[in-house]
Amino acid sequence: MPRIEPDDPPEATAAVLRERIYGGIACLSTLLVLARHVEDVESAWTAFADVAIATGALYAASLLADYVAHVAAHGQGPRGADAVAALRASGQILQASAVPLLLLALAGVGIIGTAGALRAGVWVSVVTLGLFALLAARRTMLPWWQRAVLVAALLGLGALVVALKTLAH
Numbered sequence: 704m705p706r707i708e709p710d711d712p713p714e715a716t717a718a719v720l721r722e723r724i725y726g727g728i729a730c731l732s733t734l735l736v737l738a739r740h741v742e743d744v745e746s747a748w749t750a751f752a753d754v755a756i757a758t759g760a761l762y763a764a765s766l767l768a769d770y771v772a773h774v775a776a777h778g779q780g781p782r783g784a785d786a787v788a789a790l791r792a793s794g795q796i797l798q799a800s801a802v803p804l805l806l807l808a809l810a811g812v813g814i815i816g817t818a819g820a821l822r823a824g825v826w827v828s829v830v831t832l833g834l835f836a837l838l839a840a841r842r843t844m845l846p847w848w849q850r851a852v853l854v855a856a857l858l859g860l861g862a863l864v865v866a867l868k869t870l871a872h
Contacts, residue, residue, distance in 0.1 A: 718792035720839050722765060724832065724857070726758055726799030728864060731828040733757040734803055735868035738821035747810035747817040754807065754824075758800040765793040802827045829861035 737750045744750050769789045773781045781789050803824030810820035836857035840850035 715788055715792070716842065718788065719795055720835060722792045723795035723799055723835050725765070726761060726796030727828050727832050727835070728860075729761045729796070730754060730758055730800040730803055731825060731832075731861060731864055732868065734821055734824045734828060735865060738818070738825055739868065741818045741821060744817060744821075747807050747820060750817060750821060751804060751807040751811060754800055754803055758796055762793055762796040765796055766790070769793065799828070799831065802831075825865060829858070829865065832861040833858040 733754050737744055737753060766789065769792075770780050773779075773785065773789070780786075803820075806815070806820040806824050806827070807817075809815050810817045815823075833854060836854040839857075840853045843850060843853070845853070
């Protein structure tokens with residue numbers, strides 16, 4: 704989980720949560736495609752590489768987009784605290800894939816099966832989306848029922864991605 708301090712500016716908190724959700728959905732989507740075609744996956748290490756490349760590419764794209772946006776807004780690239788904030792926020796994309804990659808590494812060394820690692824990675828990703836929805840909802844001034852709707856919406860999004868990917872393949 705990202706370390707979000709109570710005195711963090713709202714923009715920093717929003718960036719961290721946004722990137723974690725993007726990373727979680729990108730990782731989830733990649734895992735679903737691999738899980739659906741597990742018989743075509745050469746090894747757990749190829750699945751590991753697919754997930755690492757997908758989330759790594761999104762991480763690089765996020766950093767590039769943040770850099771370009773900062774240059775457009777400020778006339779120069781981010782420096783100091785701005786650069787650290789961008790790296791911190793974008794780093795959430797990589798963190799979103801940490802547990803699924805660990806599961807695939809365990810499959811790669813033969814501790815668990817590749818199909819099981821992929822399925823577990825899918826559900827870890829969905830649960831993580833729910834945890835981040837809880838984190839986001841906790842910081843709002845919304846009544847409890849609106850917080851519950853926010854959490855349910857993000858969990859529903861994760862479940863919808865699972866359902867759509869399953870139906871599509």
